[in-house]
Amino acid sequence: MTTTAAYRGIGPAATMRALILVVERDPHVKSLERYFLEDAGFTVEFADDGHQAIELARRLQPAIVITEILVPNCDGLTVCRTLKQDDATRHIIVLVLSILAAEDRAREAGADGYLRKPLNDNVLVESVRKLLHPIIAERRSHGAY
Amino acid sequence: MERISTGNAQADLILDGGFSAHSISIVMGQPGSGKTVFSKQLAFANLGARPVLYLTTLSEPLPKVLTYLQEFDFTDVNAIGSQIVYESVADTVTTEPQKLPERLTELVKQYRPRIIVFDSFKAVGDLMPDLPTWRKVLYDLAAILSAYDATTFWIGEYIADMVPRLPEFAVADGIIELTRDSTARGTTATCTSSSSAAVSSSTAFAPSASDATGCRSFLDSCRRRSSAPGMRPRTND
Numbered sequence: 031m032t033t034t035a036a037y038r039g040i041g042p043a044a045t046m047r048a049l050i051l052v053v054e055r056d057p058h059v060k061s062l063e064r065y066f067l068e069d070a071g072f073t074v075e076f077a078d079d080g081h082q083a084i085e086l087a088r089r090l091q092p093a094i095v096i097t098e099i100l101v102p103n104c105d106g107l108t109v110c111r112t113l114k115q116d117d118a119t120r121h122i123i124v125l126v127l128s129i130l131a132a133e134d135r136a137r138e139a140g141a142d143g144y145l146r147k148p149l150n151d152n153v154l155v156e157s158v159r160k161l162l163h164p165i166i167a168e169r170r171s172h173g174a175y
Numbered sequence: 176m177e178r179i180s181t182g183n184a185q186a187d188l189i190l191d192g193g194f195s196a197h198s199i200s201i202v203m204g205q206p207g208s209g210k211t212v213f214s215k216q217l218a219f220a221n222l223g224a225r226p227v228l229y230l231t232t233l234s235e236p237l238p239k240v241l242t243y244l245q246e247f248d249f250t251d252v253n254a255i256g257s258q259i260v261y262e263s264v265a266d267t268v269t270t271e272p273q274k275l276p277e278r279l280t281e282l283v284k285q286y287r288p289r290i291i292v293f294d295s296f297k298a299v300g301d302l303m304p305d306l307p308t309w310r311k312v313l314y315d316l317a318a319i320l321s322a323y324d325a326t327t328f329w330i331g332e333y334i335a336d337m338v339p340r341l342p343e344f345a346v347a348d349g350i351i352e353l354t355r356d357s358t359a360r361g362t363t364a365t366c367t368s369s370s371s372a373a374v375s376s377s378t379a380f381a382p383s384a385s386d387a388t389g390c391r392s393f394l395d396s397c398r399r400r401s402s403a404p405g406m407r408p409r410t411n412d
Contacts, residue, residue, distance in 0.1 A: 058323075
């Protein structure tokens with residue numbers, strides 16, 4: 031497992047209600063991701079393809095987007111680049127979770143983290159918590175959480 | 176590549192350190208060849224933070240399995256129920272076999288296992304109403320098992336001529352065959368493996384029949400056989 035964002039540790043309670051947008055088309059992965067992320071205290075929305083992911087990210091403003099690279103219409107790396115180039119979405123953290131060994135490509139696309147499938151619930155949840163730590167801390171300081 | 180130890184040094188030697196993590200392997204052989212002991216020894220060799228999920232079907236009743244399991248030296252009774260979790264899917268495969276993938280998903284969410292063993296997996300196939308249903312169930316099982324970070328073993332009383340006929344062999348990443356050989360050293364077992372998941376191809380070891388230590392192997396035999404082409408024995412063994 032590798033993530034490129036700074037890790038400073040975070041407790042489960044601090045992540046409550048954070049919205050995660052997952053871009054994934056495999057129904058089995060979607061089922062497991064929803065279960066493990068919701069069980070960890072997050073709110074989860076799904077996009078079935080890249081175009082929908084960009085539209086939902088702009089509209090919903092999730093704390094983090096978790097995307098597979100292999101998604102229809104617009105691949106996950108393009109989703110990542112698009113979000114990072116748009117003033118309205120560049121602040122959204124992007125975690126690439128893919129069957130492909132593409133850590134370098136994910137980094138080049140501007141992703142904040144990369145994980146390789148198969149899905150490991152502990153690794154996924156801990157990575158999300160660590161990536162979200164700066165946002166959670168900032169929103170807490172403003173009384174949002 | 177991460178490896179899953181078998182708990183048997185000689186088998187690990189043959190498998191270049193063990194089974195490939197995240198793979199689906201079939202452990203096949205006739206009754207009495209040591210399949211269940213082999214898989215249980217593997218389970219106890221991999222105790223950790225994430226459990227081994229041992230799924231029984233319609234091969235042997237769970238109380239019988241647990242009674243005999245405690246006779247083996249490798250058994251850690253304290254791990255049973257926590258680090259090794261036994262669940263039966265017999266009801267599902269007898270009443271609604273097409274719902275086995277759904278049941279497996281529930282169990283994965285509940286236990287989050289590192290290793291999943293189906294014993295007997297052949298019994299699952301035997302109970303499917305027709306081949307199209309079985310193929311669909313196999314496809315969904317493989318999809319679930321590929322999505323999650325687990326290594327899977329399908330144990331079954333398969334024999335060699337079933338390999339080209341049964342669809343589960345096309346889905347599995349590797350095959351280990353245990354066979355009885357009563358002509359040498361009493362009853363012995365031979366392990367032959369072939370795989371698309373980077374385990375050794377067409378090799379063998381010669382453990383004794385199962386005794387209190389589990390699958391006991393003869394190191395000299397293993398070393399002799401491991402010098403065959405295609406083998407990569409460890410130099411430190």
